Amino acid sequence: MIRIERLTCVGALGLMLGACASAPVHYHTLLGTAPATRSHMASHLWVDVGPVGVPSDLDQQAMVVRQSPTRVDVLDSEKWASPLGEEVRSAVSAQISSRLGAPDVHGLAVADGQPVVRVSIQLRRFEAWLGSRVLLRADWMLTFVRDGRRDWVMCSGQFETTATDTYPGLVHAGQQVVAQMADRIADRIADVELHGNVGTAPCNGGGRTHDSSVQ
Known part of the structure; x- marks a missing residue:
């Protein structure tokens, strides 16, 4: 009897471990469906969306979900397809390229004299509350390199939308x-291209501009 009970316990433990091992992992992406090109900007401008800075506790594949102001859950079964910073970079790149009709040349050599705008983003907050909302706050810098000059503008913004409980x-x-x-x-890029100067169009959400000769 003792032997049977022991075998039964071992068998049950094996089933439990098997169930845990077979738990599915779901992978998600922030790369949504890009909109149709809406800008009439000339295609001579190229875009370089650089790596996105992300707080170290968020820059991982596991999704981080807020449970309270002082508690977060790191989900092993719900993951991003790539670390969060790369997910944001890919999504922003696709959106900007589609909106402006400008290719993203990140990682490629740019010919001398080719007008290019470099996009640098630093995420400050990315909070996901299941059944409530998602909030994103970030700073970004746009550096326009053209005609022997380097002009830049720094901006910031906060974005929020409701979320379901799935x-x-x-x-x-x-x-x-x-x-x-x-x-x-x-x-903001379209405004600069339209007016020809970083100081002629306001930075949405606040910011500052600077002009200098390319060194």
């Missing part, structure tokens, strides 16, 4: 706030 719904809300930020950046 993980796909949370991801969809994340896609929306990232797209809102990308739209804000694309609008």
Whole structure:
């Protein structure tokens, strides 16, 4: 009897371990469906969306979900397709390129004299509350290199949208706030291209501009 009970316990433990090992892992992306090109900007401008700075506790593949002001859950079964910083970079790149009709040449050599705008983003907050909202706050710098000059503008913004109580719904809300930020950046680039000077169009959400000769 003791032997049977022991075998039964071992068998049950094996089933439990098997169930744990077979738990599915779901992968998500912030790269949503890019909009149709809406700007009539000439395609001579190239865009270089650089790596996105992310707080170290968020820059991982596991999704980090807020449970309270003092508690977060790191989800081993709900993950990003790549670390959060790369997810944001890819989504912003696709959105800007589609909006402006300008290719992202990040990682490629740019010919001398080719007008290019370099986009640098630093995430300050990316909070996901299941069944409530997703909030994104970031600073970004746009550096316009053209005609022997380097002009830059620094901006900031906060974006928020409601989220459902499912993980796909949370991801969809994340896609929306990232797209809102990308739209804000694309609008600023288009304003500069239209007016020809970083100081002629206001920076949405505040910021400052600077002009200098390319060194």
